[in-house]
Amino acid sequence: MAVTSTAAPRRARAARGGPLERQASRLFWPFVGPALAFYALLFLAPIAYAAWTSLYKWDGMGAMQWRGLGNYQTLLDDQAFHYAVTNTVKILVVGGVATFAISFLLTLALREMAGKMFARSVLFFPCLVNALVFGIAAGFLFGPTGPVNKMLNLLGIDAVPKWLSIDNLPAMIIATIVWTATGYYTTIIMAAVDQIPTYLYEAAELEGANAWQRFRHVTLPLSWEVVSVCAVLWTVSSVKVFEIVLLFGGGATVSSAPIQTWTTAMYVYYSAFPGSSVPKLGLAAAAAVVSLIMVGVFVLILRRMMRRERVSL
Numbered sequence: 001m002a003v004t005s006t007a008a009p010r011r012a013r014a015a016r017g018g019p020l021e022r023q024a025s026r027l028f029w030p031f032v033g034p035a036l037a038f039y040a041l042l043f044l045a046p047i048a049y050a051a052w053t054s055l056y057k058w059d060g061m062g063a064m065q066w067r068g069l070g071n072y073q074t075l076l077d078d079q080a081f082h083y084a085v086t087n088t089v090k091i092l093v094v095g096g097v098a099t100f101a102i103s104f105l106l107t108l109a110l111r112e113m114a115g116k117m118f119a120r121s122v123l124f125f126p127c128l129v130n131a132l133v134f135g136i137a138a139g140f141l142f143g144p145t146g147p148v149n150k151m152l153n154l155l156g157i158d159a160v161p162k163w164l165s166i167d168n169l170p171a172m173i174i175a176t177i178v179w180t181a182t183g184y185y186t187t188i189i190m191a192a193v194d195q196i197p198t199y200l201y202e203a204a205e206l207e208g209a210n211a212w213q214r215f216r217h218v219t220l221p222l223s224w225e226v227v228s229v230c231a232v233l234w235t236v237s238s239v240k241v242f243e244i245v246l247l248f249g250g251g252a253t254v255s256s257a258p259i260q261t262w263t264t265a266m267y268v269y270y271s272a273f274p275g276s277s278v279p280k281l282g283l284a285a286a287a288a289v290v291s292l293i294m295v296g297v298f299v300l301i302l303r304r305m306m307r308r309e310r311v312s313l
Helices: 002-016 019-053 070-077 079-110 116-128 131-141 147-154 169-193 198-206 211-222 224-238 243-249 264-272 281-305
Strands: none
Touching: 019 281, 070 281, 079 116, 079 169, 079 211, 079 224, 079 264, 079 281, 116 169, 131 147, 131 169, 131 243, 169 224, 169 243, 198 211, 211 224, 224 281, 264 281
């Protein structure tokens, strides 16, 4: 009986783990607690305040008037918000597919290129330039008397395209975003590809695999986790597109940009800072909450669609 009574506490101590596990358990909250407190203060509290503000009509100065879900009903009936959501989804889906398709093609080309480090630096350069520069450059290049149209005239093309017309602006904006973002995501994916052992590619070549097959069966599975993170980063960044749309829209104020080109970020800004009219902070907060929910839904769908078993070497 004495043996049994002393064995039970020993088993209990073993179940609780060794000294290192117990020390890690004691240090968990002292290290994680401050980070959680800052996260709650800087992120969770503003989100909660925005959700609360979205239930009121408020101009930022006077008394707040209760509206309940009235602001959300206004969003459903507002044509400008419909354009904003549609354009944001186009940037997310169409721009994302184009960006990652080009990034994968560049990965195939750069992996075996002799000067791949220099080429990677050149591709990454547009990420270092402010988006406002691209908006101004587009107005210069694609304007009615810009270099692009002049070149088309020299080639004998009389029907000069109206590149910056309202109908073409969304496509021009997406093309510019894809151009500026491709180098960024190519650099991240290439950093993961550089960690793949070369003997795997050599073995695939000995088996007769071509470039596409090596990418499909070696490169993509072993860099899938990085690609998943890039997809989440793209989803979050696509909802924050603002300044490049503003400049492409034609001016220094949001109201000068046609609503056909608005994104959800522009809608939020214009509702909060409309210029000459009364601010609608409750409506802006409601649009921000909808954008947050939209991002969360897309991220959850992406994470579930891109979930794969971990590939270990």
